[in-house]
Amino acid sequence: MTLVEARNVVRSFGQTPALRGATLAVAAGEIVAVMGPSGSGKSTLLHCLAGILVPDSGEVWFDGRRLDTRSETERSTLRRDRFGFVFQFGQLVPELTAEENVALPLLLGGTRRARALAEARPWFGRLGLDGLQGRRSGELSGGEAQRVALARGLVARPQVLFADEPTGSLDSLTGEQVMDLLVSAARGQGTTVVLVTHEARVAAYADREVIVRDGTVNSLSPDPVTP
Amino acid sequence: MSVPLTLLGLLEREPSHGYELKRDYDAYFGRDKPLPFGQVYATLGRLARDGKVVAGEAEPGAGPDRKRYVITDTGAVEFETWLAEPVDPEPHLQTVLFAKVVLALMLGRSAGQYLDTQRAAHLARMRDLTDMKRTGGLIDGLLADHGLFHLEADLRWIDTTAARLDALAAEVRGTATQTPSGRSR
Numbered sequence: 264m265t266l267v268e269a270r271n272v273v274r275s276f277g278q279t280p281a282l283r284g285a286t287l288a289v290a291a292g293e294i295v296a297v298m299g300p301s302g303s304g305k306s307t308l309l310h311c312l313a314g315i316l317v318p319d320s321g322e323v324w325f326d327g328r329r330l331d332t333r334s335e336t337e338r339s340t341l342r343r344d345r346f347g348f349v350f351q352f353g354q355l356v357p358e359l360t361a362e363e364n365v366a367l368p369l370l371l372g373g374t375r376r377a378r379a380l381a382e383a384r385p386w387f388g389r390l391g392l393d394g395l396q397g398r399r400s401g402e403l404s405g406g407e408a409q410r411v412a413l414a415r416g417l418v419a420r421p422q423v424l425f426a427d428e429p430t431g432s433l434d435s436l437t438g439e440q441v442m443d444l445l446v447s448a449a450r451g452q453g454t455t456v457v458l459v460t461h462e463a464r465v466a467a468y469a470d471r472e473v474i475v476r477d478g479t480v481n482s483l484s485p486d487p488v489t490p
Numbered sequence: 491m492s493v494p495l496t497l498l499g500l501l502e503r504e505p506s507h508g509y510e511l512k513r514d515y516d517a518y519f520g521r522d523k524p525l526p527f528g529q530v531y532a533t534l535g536r537l538a539r540d541g542k543v544v545a546g547e548a549e550p551g552a553g554p555d556r557k558r559y560v561i562t563d564t565g566a567v568e569f570e571t572w573l574a575e576p577v578d579p580e581p582h583l584q585t586v587l588f589a590k591v592v593l594a595l596m597l598g599r600s601a602g603q604y605l606d607t608q609r610a611a612h613l614a615r616m617r618d619l620t621d622m623k624r625t626g627g628l629i630d631g632l633l634a635d636h637g638l639f640h641l642e643a644d645l646r647w648i649d650t651t652a653a654r655l656d657a658l659a660a661e662v663r664g665t666a667t668q669t670p671s672g673r674s675r
Contacts, residue, residue, distance in 0.1 A: 443624060
């Protein structure tokens with residue numbers, strides 16, 4: 264069953280076209296890597312799928328309903344309640360502890376503080392972060408901060424996790440640890456993942472890959488024949 | 491993978507029977523391609539002939555071959571020399587990939603489509619290796635990593651080439667027109 268879908272999406276920034284008719288359907292529970300060179304439009308596609316950007320034309324669907332025609336408030340609520348996000352630089356709130364950062368989506372969704380923190384806590388063991396609950400982002404290594412960001416992206420059990428270059432700021436080994444945890448955690452709770460990356464080694468963690476080139480999506484054959 | 495030198499290395503560790511050498515070779519080096527017993531004994535025979543190993547007396551008991559093999563000084567020197575040498579860093583310029591791209595362009599076929607097909611095949615193999623790494627132990631993981639890094643290098647080359655296909659097409663077609671052959675275009 265298709266959970267999130269872009270249909271012929273066009274989006275420009277000023278005179279510069281970023282997407283020129285991008286089409287992509289992602290099934291529930293699937294992990295899809297969106298690859299492509301810099302400036303190809305892959306992040307714009309992610310932002311349209313997640314309702315952060317509204318297409319100039321074309322349609323975005325989520326869970327059987329149009330997403331792009333909803334109001335900013337509705338889309339914002341949807342992002343908070345049904346989607347999780349991980350970006351290249353963890354973008355943790357520096358004033359909050361790691362535990363509060365993880366609990367943030369729950370707190371913003373109205374969960375009481377004690378319960379939100381209680382739900383955040385198990386993620387520290389799950390992602391190898393035990394003992395770091397009280398640290399602030401400046402006291403965490405890049406890999407630790409990114410794992411905290413991953414926990415924050417998944418803590419509210421979102422239906423879709425949108426990950427934009429989640430290992431882009433990490434060295435290769437740390438990046439692979441983060442990907443391994445991301446895939447295990449997403450599969451463990453049935454979260455669909457849209458993963459934007461330009462690295463083939465990161466994309467190899469996904470179930471399949473698509474390539475964005477000049478603003479359109481090329482689906483590579485799922486069962487390629489080696490020439 | 492040099493089978494004789496690898497067996498010499500295993501014998502440098504300790505004197506061994508043929509079946510022990512096969513067992514350890516398969517465990518560390520022959521995961522995709524186990525060493526046939528016939529090749530083990532044929533290799534040991536050649537190493538013995540060349541004075542690099544010696545076979546002990548046959549030991550009592552059942553089993554195909556109860557001889558224990560021991561490395562000689564000659565064998566040990568050859569092994570140590572090989573071990574210290576770097577492997578030739580091959581430039582891999584004339585690969586099958588490159589030949590296919592150039593031929594496709596020369597013949598006016600879609601090199602881009604070929605590269606996409608190849609990219610999909612590479613990514614599928616990378617997924618398999620990543621899965622092997624995630625589910626296997628350290629040795630599986632390191633073997634998978636070696637494959638992954640090579641495939642990644644190929645993919646970078648594929649991406650770079652895909653971005654330059656127009657220029658490459660102009661160059662190879664230009665060359666084709668200068669070839670003094672009746673079949674040139």
